[in-house]
Amino acid sequence: MITSQVMAGVDISLLATTYQTPLVIYSEAQLRQNVAALKAALPEAAELVYSLKANPNPAIMRLFAEMGLIIDVASTGELVHALQFGIPPTQILFGGPGKQEEGIRLALTAGILAFNVESKQEMLLLQKWARAVGSHTKVMIRLNPPASSESAILRMGGVASPFGIEAEDLEEVIALCSPELVEYAGLFVYAGSQYLKAEDMAANTRYLLEVINQKVHQHYPPITMLDFGGGFGVPESDEQLPWDGDRLHHELTNLFSEYISPALQTSLQHIFFESGRFLTASAGVFVTTVLDIKVSRGSRFVIVDGGNNNLGVKQPQYRVFEPSIWIAGRKEEPPQEEVVIVGPTCTPLDVVHRGIYLPEVRIGDRLVIDHCGAYLLSFSPLNFCGHPIPAEVLISVAGEPLLIRERGKLTEACGTGFPAFIDI
Numbered sequence: 001m002i003t004s005q006v007m008a009g010v011d012i013s014l015l016a017t018t019y020q021t022p023l024v025i026y027s028e029a030q031l032r033q034n035v036a037a038l039k040a041a042l043p044e045a046a047e048l049v050y051s052l053k054a055n056p057n058p059a060i061m062r063l064f065a066e067m068g069l070i071i072d073v074a075s076t077g078e079l080v081h082a083l084q085f086g087i088p089p090t091q092i093l094f095g096g097p098g099k100q101e102e103g104i105r106l107a108l109t110a111g112i113l114a115f116n117v118e119s120k121q122e123m124l125l126l127q128k129w130a131r132a133v134g135s136h137t138k139v140m141i142r143l144n145p146p147a148s149s150e151s152a153i154l155r156m157g158g159v160a161s162p163f164g165i166e167a168e169d170l171e172e173v174i175a176l177c178s179p180e181l182v183e184y185a186g187l188f189v190y191a192g193s194q195y196l197k198a199e200d201m202a203a204n205t206r207y208l209l210e211v212i213n214q215k216v217h218q219h220y221p222p223i224t225m226l227d228f229g230g231g232f233g234v235p236e237s238d239e240q241l242p243w244d245g246d247r248l249h250h251e252l253t254n255l256f257s258e259y260i261s262p263a264l265q266t267s268l269q270h271i272f273f274e275s276g277r278f279l280t281a282s283a284g285v286f287v288t289t290v291l292d293i294k295v296s297r298g299s300r301f302v303i304v305d306g307g308n309n310n311l312g313v314k315q316p317q318y319r320v321f322e323p324s325i326w327i328a329g330r331k332e333e334p335p336q337e338e339v340v341i342v343g344p345t346c347t348p349l350d351v352v353h354r355g356i357y358l359p360e361v362r363i364g365d366r367l368v369i370d371h372c373g374a375y376l377l378s379f380s381p382l383n384f385c386g387h388p389i390p391a392e393v394l395i396s397v398a399g400e401p402l403l404i405r406e407r408g409k410l411t412e413a414c415g416t417g418f419p420a421f422i423d424i
Helices: 012-019 028-041 058-066 076-084 101-110 120-133 167-174 198-216 245-259 262-267 277-283
Strands: 023-027 047-051 070-073 092-094 114-117 137-144 182-189 225-227 270-275 284-296 299-304 325-327 337-342 351-358 366-369 391-395 401-405
Touching: 012 023, 012 284, 012 366, 012 391, 012 401, 023 028, 023 277, 023 401, 028 047, 028 058, 028 245, 028 277, 028 391, 047 058, 058 070, 058 076, 058 401, 070 076, 076 092, 076 101, 092 101, 101 120, 114 120, 120 137, 120 167, 120 182, 137 167, 137 225, 182 198, 198 245, 270 277, 277 284, 325 351
Parallel strands: 023 391, 047 070, 047 270, 070 092, 092 114, 114 137, 137 182, 182 225, 225 270, 299 337
Antiparallel strands: 023 284, 284 299, 284 366, 325 366, 337 351, 391 401
């Protein structure tokens, strides 16, 4: 729990002084609580998959893996990252468009759990490399559904899309599978992100189950895997209501009871639901220090040391609501002034929050931004203007702050991979 000064029992300002700002702080207790809440909303047979792209910090990835979550990687780099930090290959799914041959070969050699295939070309590459390395793997074919709820903040299905294949092309792609090399295991649908209504999440599940019952399981090899995607939303404003976990559990349980036939129930070994944002967003805060305050043409600008070069989650395609921001140690004080919070980079686009009302802001104040556990540093232009990458700290269940990413060096602030003449 976050109060006016502490997070998970640890003083935010003390952490900011110790590790410098900008700084990202996570609560292990909240991460575990989010996992428990999502599992409770899913049918009993479902397995939870963590989308690594939401937050690839090794400490968080390993925590989820130790809790039994499958790790979903979406690139060769994420695959290498998961393997080098000890995630068992049989606990890894490989999804995402544009898979490189190097990653396909590595995944086949390692023996991952399965691939989510996005296109006919990917299936041909899998066949090629499975034959070359003498390997066998299972695949789920990603469908681009004909429609998806417009309530998703980021739609990934029901539109012209690089993700998945059209339903009318399904037969052709399944026909490319072969039991001895690339075994057809089932289907995958991910229609969108940031759903805040249980009925919208259930609709995605209904669509896939209807496809299976109408077209697939009667004519093709038995289905052993189904991936229903995710899109579980996180409210970032008082205007948004959290989704109803009890209702979602009720709707999904009824759908499974209605659509999963005895034959499918016999063959089905894995039922996956995925999440990145819901599992991590509410467990992290971003702390930044006020460097300067200035008035220009009637507007009061608060300049902080961490802006959109760090706040990837607040990029335009996600920015439907402005972030929740408060002053450490003064959260309960009433607002007194309207300010524009801007970051330190040399662009007018670096606006953290335009027109927010806060207590009187002073130079040196620590501003805290909520819901920053997902799509932050991994989705940020970190090298822009040469600011060091922020440190990351995880507060354990026991209340111990653990440094899980060191603050970047100034000599690496514009990028790494080149010899340095000095070390600062």
